[in-house]
Amino acid sequence: MASTNERDIQPTSAADSSGAKTQDSESSPEKLYGELLALSRVSAAVSGLRDLDATLEVALDTMLETMDGSIGGILLIDEQTQTLTYRVYRGLSDKFAEEMTLKLGEGIAGRVAQTGKSVLVEDLSTDPRAAWHDLISTEGLKAFISVPLRAKDTVLGVLNVASRSPRHFTKDDMHLLHAIGDQVGVAIEQAELYDQLRKERENYRWLARHMLIAQEEERGRVARELHDETSQSLTGLSLNMQALMEIANASDFGDAAFKAKLEKAHNITLQLGSEISKIMKSLRPIALDSLGLGPAIRQFAESRLQPAGINVSATYEGMEERFPSEVEFGLYRIAQGAIANIAWHSQAKNAVISVRRTSAELIMQIEDDGNGFDASRPIEVDESGRGRGLFSMKERASLLGGTCDIHSQPGKGTKITVKVPVYWSKADARDKGTDSR
Ligand SMILES: Nc1ncnc2c1ncn2[C@@H]1O[C@H](COP(=O)(O)OP(=O)(O)O)[C@@H](O)[C@H]1O
Numbered sequence: 001m002a003s004t005n006e007r008d009i010q011p012t013s014a015a016d017s018s019g020a021k022t023q024d025s026e027s028s029p030e031k032l033y034g035e036l037l038a039l040s041r042v043s044a045a046v047s048g049l050r051d052l053d054a055t056l057e058v059a060l061d062t063m064l065e066t067m068d069g070s071i072g073g074i075l076l077i078d079e080q081t082q083t084l085t086y087r088v089y090r091g092l093s094d095k096f097a098e099e100m101t102l103k104l105g106e107g108i109a110g111r112v113a114q115t116g117k118s119v120l121v122e123d124l125s126t127d128p129r130a131a132w133h134d135l136i137s138t139e140g141l142k143a144f145i146s147v148p149l150r151a152k153d154t155v156l157g158v159l160n161v162a163s164r165s166p167r168h169f170t171k172d173d174m175h176l177l178h179a180i181g182d183q184v185g186v187a188i189e190q191a192e193l194y195d196q197l198r199k200e201r202e203n204y205r206w207l208a209r210h211m212l213i214a215q216e217e218e219r220g221r222v223a224r225e226l227h228d229e230t231s232q233s234l235t236g237l238s239l240n241m242q243a244l245m246e247i248a249n250a251s252d253f254g255d256a257a258f259k260a261k262l263e264k265a266h267n268i269t270l271q272l273g274s275e276i277s278k279i280m281k282s283l284r285p286i287a288l289d290s291l292g293l294g295p296a297i298r299q300f301a302e303s304r305l306q307p308a309g310i311n312v313s314a315t316y317e318g319m320e321e322r323f324p325s326e327v328e329f330g331l332y333r334i335a336q337g338a339i340a341n342i343a344w345h346s347q348a349k350n351a352v353i354s355v356r357r358t359s360a361e362l363i364m365q366i367e368d369d370g371n372g373f374d375a376s377r378p379i380e381v382d383e384s385g386r387g388r389g390l391f392s393m394k395e396r397a398s399l400l401g402g403t404c405d406i407h408s409q410p411g412k413g414t415k416i417t418v419k420v421p422v423y424w425s426k427a428d429a430r431d432k433g434t435d436s437r
């Protein structure tokens, strides 16, 4: 038979249980104090937790401890399927928790999720509203409280507490749980929002990384095309023009103006060739292929900073072996960005650059004694693209499984430290000189 003493209450807080007061819920000062204590314990336990499962587990454990109980669980609503399933539980068999799936409105917890009202049952095994009678009787559940977990006006799930003896809980227990449910609801909402933010950030980082890879590949492709097609054709053009000039000179063909024009055209071809070679160099640094990372960085730093009157000290250590292409390119591009920043922004007198390999890491430091900037603020990329350089330095380092620490203060110079682990196998390393890129 159904319990005659089951009651639904309106979703009010424990302290304000208007419309649901019975003789066992008269709020004596001691009771109120106990409830407040329980509430503050749960609230302290869940506040600041960002992981949803951790939040739910802490909430459930603190709540069971507060109620001196050992059986309970939290079911969450799946928005898409509109069903409730156990997310965390204690004292219930795995079979029970895994098989218990309720549609909204189905069974007692389903009803609580749908209406937002708590339910107190004295004996679940005889309650006609309960679903899954077989599971319930196998589990031996009798007394039962189910309360909604709400954030604002939305029910996110249900918190159940059960006992294997009937008439175990009082209405006070239910009121207290109801208030706890509101606390937990807000914590769940926060954890879900945080989770969403984390996932979106992961997507964003994934995209940023792949854009960096794609950019490098595209640069390589354009450089190769310039080398294989454009440069070759220009060389052919230049040779032909030279031959024409020789023919014109030898056979006295054409007047002086014609010959001058021919020579001018030849010079333009040569100039075009050197401009294309400059573009190829910046797209695909040849020094990196031919000299290796340390010397290539030193060459770039000297060529970029010395003309600006900045004194450069660049050293490298333990860099005899070649590293995988993405490591060399990644570090080289970071160095390019940091060195370009010194040239553009720092007004430094000195720049000190070091690259060294330890047994576990490749460490690159690029330091200047210029005017610095506030690096404690999170990097923001503005519309003009300012910030993109620093952002991509960090992304490139993390793409290589490493870190890029940017240390700077106004008036105190800038120091960039990049650390990349060296866990790649020897087989991955490029053979010096065999890579034609
Ligand atoms: N070495 C440096 N010295 C002084 N300021 C720097 C240095 N590196 C970066 N900055 C500051 O950080 C900003 C962001 O740098 P970055 O992301 O490379 O973008 P951009 O160089 O396009 O402005 C710069 O505009 C500059 O104000």
Ligand SMILES: [Mg+2]
Binding pocket: 337, 340, 341, 389, 390
């Ligand atoms: Mg920059």
